[in-house]
Structure formats: C-alpha cells, structure tokens
Amino acid sequence: MNFFAFLRRKTSAEQIRNQGVNAELKPLLPLYPPREVFIPETTRHYPRVASLAANGLGAYLLNAHVTAEVVSRMEQRIAELGFLARAQNGRFQTYRRGSEAVSLQTESLGEGILILLVSNCTDLLQALPDLSPPAPWQVFPNIDASGLGSLQGSLDYWWQYYWWPYWQSLTQEQRNEWLQDPAHPEAWREYVQVQEAFAGNDTESSA
DSSP states (O other): OOOOHHTTOSSSHHHHHHTTOOTTTTTTTTTTTTTOOOOOOOGSSSEEEOHHHHHHHHSSSEEEEEEEHHHHHHHHHHHTTTEEEEEEEEEEEEETTEEEEEEEEEEEEETTEEEEESSSHHHHHHHOOOOOOOOHHHHHHOOOGGGOSOHHHHHHHHHIIIIIIHHHHHHHHHHHHHHTTTTSHHHHHHHHHHHHHHHHHHHHHHH
C-alpha cells in the first residue's frame, strides 16, 4: 500500500502521527534524524503542515493537490534553493542540500496531482508556490454539478481532504468573491454555496 492509500484511511494529521512510523516513511529515517523542526506560524493556512516528530523524523509533512504546472514550479524552487543531489528512498524522490533534504511523492487524482512533501528545511515553506487546489470543474471536468447529490469515490475523497479544507481556510470575503465570480460555472458556485450552508447548519447543531 502506498502512502497516499495510507492517508486515505486517516481523518487527521494527528492520527497519522499516532500510528507510528509507517512503512512508507521508514526509508526516510536516515535522512531526517530526530530534532525539533520549527514550523512558522504563517504556514497554518492551507495546506496544513504537520510535524513528524512522533514518527521519529526531524521533519514536517505537507500534503496537497495541485496542477502539473504547480508541481513543475515547486521542483524549480527546490532546485533554486540548492537541493540538487538526488536519490530514491522507497517511493520518495529525495533532493539534498548538506544536512537538509526534501522528499517528494506524487500520484494522479482526477485532472491534477497529489503531492506528499517531507522536509526538514523550513525556508522551503516560505519559497513554495501557491498550493491551492484546482477548481472542482478543472479536477473533474466530466462531472455535472447541477445534478450532483452526495459525493462518492475520488470526488468525495478530494473534496473532504483537499477542496473543503482549502475552502475553510479562506476568509468570508474571499469566499464571497469566489461565489460571485462569473468566470466560475454557475452550477459549481451553487453547489459550493449549498455545501457551505449545510456545513454551517451542522456546526450550529453541534454547538
């Protein structure tokens, strides 16, 4: 089972850490000896950056869904920072710069790419391009939002772990701008608005 399949079974970064070192992470242990890795406050927005200290790694984990173009820009930034020495560690492609390293694993999902990034370089977090997920109609161009009911399969997984956390990271002003943007298909704007209303009702009922 690859690491992305492992992540699909979890509901939070805390559960990932509490499961111990997964087999997918074991090849990375020599690269990231235990140490405290400072995660800047500015990285608390989407995508979430989680410490892997509980897994025995002096590193952080970043999981996002982006376009192929963003993956290329990210790899370019990594090279520009001087991470040039390459090695394969299990399913991860690792780039090294002295005692620092960046390990990447990718997988296709819809019309986009899942990125799993492990690193002990906090400077990299400030240099990464925008990792916001593509819009729903870009990821799943064959899905008609006007007839969409409950989410299933890949769309359900993407929505729960990538799109909705991203949406919740936006300010109310940013959400309103998105919902009112005429460049966005009306059916998807209406669907997102309905989902937001349902989420608001759930929050109110659980309070």
